[in-house]
Each structure stands twice: as C-alpha cells, then as structure tokens.
Amino acid sequence: MLNAPPPEYEPHRSPSAPGHVNAVLSGIADLDGRRWPLFFKPVGGVKPTAAAFYQQRSPVDIAIHEVAAWWIARELGRPWSELVAPAVWFDPLGASDIAECGSVSLGMSGAGVLPEPGNGFDQLISDAAFFDALIGCQDRHDQNLHAELPARLGLIDHGYAFARPGDHHNAYPTAGFFLRMRFGQRRFKVPGRPVLDYSGVGPLSPGLAAHEREAIEKLAADPTGLLGVAGILSDKRADALRYRILRMSLTDEVLPPGDF
Amino acid sequence: MVRVRIIANEISPEGELVERLAAAFEVRGQEFELTEGEARYVQLGMPVYSDLYGSQIDFDTDGEEWARNLPSAYRNGGLIVHAETVAYGDGASRELKADDRLAARQALAAE
Numbered sequence: 181m182l183n184a185p186p187p188e189y190e191p192h193r194s195p196s197a198p199g200h201v202n203a204v205l206s207g208i209a210d211l212d213g214r215r216w217p218l219f220f221k222p223v224g225g226v227k228p229t230a231a232a233f234y235q236q237r238s239p240v241d242i243a244i245h246e247v248a249a250w251w252i253a254r255e256l257g258r259p260w261s262e263l264v265a266p267a268v269w270f271d272p273l274g275a276s277d278i279a280e281c282g283s284v285s286l287g288m289s290g291a292g293v294l295p296e297p298g299n300g301f302d303q304l305i306s307d308a309a310f311f312d313a314l315i316g317c318q319d320r321h322d323q324n325l326h327a328e329l330p331a332r333l334g335l336i337d338h339g340y341a342f343a344r345p346g347d348h349h350n351a352y353p354t355a356g357f358f359l360r361m362r363f364g365q366r367r368f369k370v371p372g373r374p375v376l377d378y379s380g381v382g383p384l385s386p387g388l389a390a391h392e393r394e395a396i397e398k399l400a401a402d403p404t405g406l407l408g409v410a411g412i413l414s415d416k417r418a419d420a421l422r423y424r425i426l427r428m429s430l431t432d433e434v435l436p437p438g439d440f
Numbered sequence: 441m442v443r444v445r446i447i448a449n450e451i452s453p454e455g456e457l458v459e460r461l462a463a464a465f466e467v468r469g470q471e472f473e474l475t476e477g478e479a480r481y482v483q484l485g486m487p488v489y490s491d492l493y494g495s496q497i498d499f500d501t502d503g504e505e506w507a508r509n510l511p512s513a514y515r516n517g518g519l520i521v522h523a524e525t526v527a528y529g530d531g532a533s534r535e536l537k538a539d540d541r542l543a544a545r546q547a548l549a550a551e
Contacts, residue, residue: 204517206449206457215455219517230489230512233496285517287457291450292518293480323483324516326451337516351496352486371499372472372484 206287217287220270221246221339224279234318234340235347239279241414242339244269246283248409249315249338255407256395259307264335288326288334294357294378300331302382308335309358309384310392313434314399316343316420322354322368322376342413344420349438356437362386363436386433393432399425441468441527442507446481447520462519467507472499481519488513 203225209216226239236242246267253264267285275281294301312320318340326334340350349355354368354376362384368376388396399406403422410418420440428435448462463477474482487496488509499506504525511521 204515204520206517208455208457215457217449217451217455217457221515221517225515227489227512229491230509233489287449287451287455287517289451289453289455292448292462292516321483321486323481323514323519326518328453336518339515350487352483370483370485372482373479376480 218284219287220282220284222280222282224277225282226339231340233348234350235344236318236340238414241417243282244412245341246285246338248412249335249341250285251409251412252315252399252407253311255409256398259304259391260311260395263304263308263311263333264338267338285336288336290326290328290332290334292323292326294322294325294327294333295329295331296380299329299380301327301333302384304331304333305358305361305381306384306389308333309362310388310395310434311335312356312359312437313428314395314421314424315341316347316417316424316440317341317356318343318348318438318440319350319355320357320359321350321352322357322370325357342417342421343440344416345423345440347440349440359434359437362434386436388428388432388434392434396425396429400429441466441525442504443524443526444507444510445522446477447522448481449518449520459520465507467499467503470499470503472503483513486510486513 203222205220207218207220209218221243223239223243226242228239231237231239231242247269250264250267253260265285265288267283270284271281315338317338319337324337326336353370361378361381363386366377366379366381370376404410406418406421413421424435424440443466444464445461446463447459450458450460461477463474463479463481465472465474465482472484484499487498488506489512490497490505490509492505493501497506508523508525511523514521
C-alpha cells in the first residue's frame with residue numbers, strides 16, 4: 181500500500197461546521213487492483229484546548245501516537261498487527277508547516293459499532309484489551325473501533341494514548357471498553373440509550389495469556405528502544421510505557437482502564 | 441437550536457468506503473430529539489471540551505453547547521459529526537455572548 185501513489189485527500193462529503201471540527205481527510209489509494217481507504221489527520225486539525233484536557237499538549241505528539249501504536253502492533257505481530265490500523269507519518273508534497281503534516285491510517289473494514297455479542301469476538305476483545313492497557317489508551321469507547329462479521333475487529337484512533345500515570349481517562353461509561361469487559365463488565369449503562377448488553381461475551385480474565393506474556397517479555401528485553409517506539413515518543417511517555425510493561429510483568433495481569 | 445448529523449464510514453472487505461447517515465438529532469435547550477437514524481450512535485454522556493465553559497461538559501451540563509462541540513470528540517475516521525447552530529423560529533439564537541460565557545464558567549466553578 182505504501183508504494184501506491186499518494187491519493188488526493190479530501191474532506192469527507194459531510195464536512196463539519198467551521199470551528200467545530202477536528203479535521204480528518206479521506207482518500208483512496210489504488211494498488212494491485214484493490215482500493216485502500218486512508219484517513220489523513222493533519223496536525224493542524226487538533227483542537228488544542230480539547231487535547232489539553234487529556235494532558236496531550238503537543239498536537240504533533242498526538243499524530244505521532246497513531247504511528248507509535250501501529251509500530252508496537254507491527255513489532256509484536258499477530259494478533260495485534262491484524263487488529264491495529266496501520267499508520268504512517270505523512271508530509272504532503274509542498275507542505276511548509278508541520279500543521280499540514282500528520283498521520284495517515286489505513287481504513288479498517290467494518291463499521292464503528294461492535295456487532296451483537298456471541299459472534300466470535302471474545303478473543304478479539306481480549307487481545308484489544310491487552311493492547312489498550314499496553315499503550316495507555318485514554319479514549320477507547322464503544323464507537324472507537326471498526327468491526328464486522330464474520331468477527332473482525334479494528335482498533336482505530338490512538339492519538340489520545342501513551343498516557344502517563346495520573347493522566348485523564350475519558351469519563352464516558354464505555355471508555356476502556358475492552359478492558360472493562362476483560363475485567364468482567366458486560367452491561368454498560370449509558371445516558372439516553374438502552375443499556376449496552378454484551379452478556380453474550382464469554383468469560384475473560386485480566387490474567388495475561390501466554391502470547392501476551394511473550395509480548396511483554398519481548399518489550400522488556402529492549403528497555404531502551406522499546407522495539408523502536410521509544411525513539412518517537414516523548415521521554416516521559418516512553419517511561420510510562422516501560423512502567424506499564426514492568427507492572428504487567430510483575431502482576432501477570434493487564435492494567436485496569438485508566439491505570440496508566 | 442443545534443442540529444447534529446452523525447455520519448458513519450463503513451468499509452467493505454473490498455475496500456469500498458461508504459458514508460451513511462447513522463443518526464441525526466436536534467437539541468433545543470435541554471430537549472433532545474432523534475430525527476433520523478439510530479439512537480445507539482448518539483452518546484449523550486460523551487464528555488466534550490467547551491471553550492465556553494473552559495472545561496469538559498456533557499449533555500446535562502448544557503445540551504446545546506455539548507451538541508455544538510460534539511464534533512471535536514470524534515477524530516477517528518469512523519464517525520464524522522457535523523453540528524450547526526440554527527436560529528430559533530423567533531430569530532433568536534442560543535449563541536452565548538461574553539457575559540453569558542463568564543456566567544457559565546462561574547456556574548460550573550460553583551458546582
């Protein structure tokens with residue numbers, strides 16, 4: 181896909197009103213007879229005041245986090261390399277300001293709602309929870325995903341991630357969605373909507389599975405570089421990642437939602 | 441009044457990107473009305489940052505201000521939110537003035 185000619189990015193056909201938008205542009209890359217939807221998030225589209233509430237004070241870092249999340253998934257391999265939206269940094273031709281640059285993510289197939297439970301999502305939910313705990317995800321709610329049947333899950337939107345201890349976690353009742361399910365929650369009471377009932381999801385455990393333990397060991401074996409990710413994260417966010425790795429290693433469990 | 445449209449991006453296994461209206465609703469003061477689509481796409485409790493309040497708010501704090509800022513909560517490419525402020529029938533608008541902004545901040549601080 182990365183060898184494909186860069187597409188012309190355009191605002192969605194349903195652009196948000198001026199002043200009330202965190203711009204996301206979409207484009208289609210053609211490669212080997214297949215069409216690849218791509219989403220470009222320019223740094224300049226970040227609303228700084230909103231981001232600051234998550235202690236994300238660098239719009240550039242927010243874009244980098246999309247790339248860093250993919251790097252970790254790619255280095256850890258399956259299942260995470262198939263769950264997480266691949267993302268690269270993009271400098272558009274002629275860009276004169278970093279505000280015009282940003283992350284480009286591959287569109288994950290499906291829609292932004294988890295289908296009815298009991299359709300083979302249990303393992304995917306468990307794997308997603310581990311990943312969210314690892315990257316310190318601050319904003320994984322029930323619509324911050326792409327999913328489809330037969331069971332396939334895509335993790336998207338990792339700008340508000342790589343949080344540090346004490347950083348803000350989204351207060352919405354479904355935030356920490358997959359981790360909450362891993363810790364046993366199945367029913368989500370949300371304002372103005374029927375209770376989200378995922379009772380069909382089978383039993384899950386906070387305890388690390390063998391492949392998760394291997395992933396932790398792989399990261400712990402490279403404490404300086406963190407498989408390359410330390411080089412693009414801020415020092416404090418890389419330290420926070422090391423701390424999460426250490427704690428998951430010691431407890432042999434994923435961290436609860438919001439525990440960064 | 442604020443009108444909000446939530447557009448869902450759905451991507452087929454073949455890579456076709458289809459935008460469809462997932463939900464549309466209107467907020468008048470603290471009254472919410474779903475006008476089209478599915479309620480499950482409307483996250484009334486989703487905190488959004490409001491410059492007016494200088495803080496995160498949800499629907500219960502100020503329905504119209506929440507709706508106006510809802511697009512900023514979605515930057516994932518999966519859902520696109522479009523909000524527009526519409527004048528009431530009498531021509532008045534709920535857009536707040538500087539004094540109202542101060543009063544809003546003070547009210548929130550007092551809570």
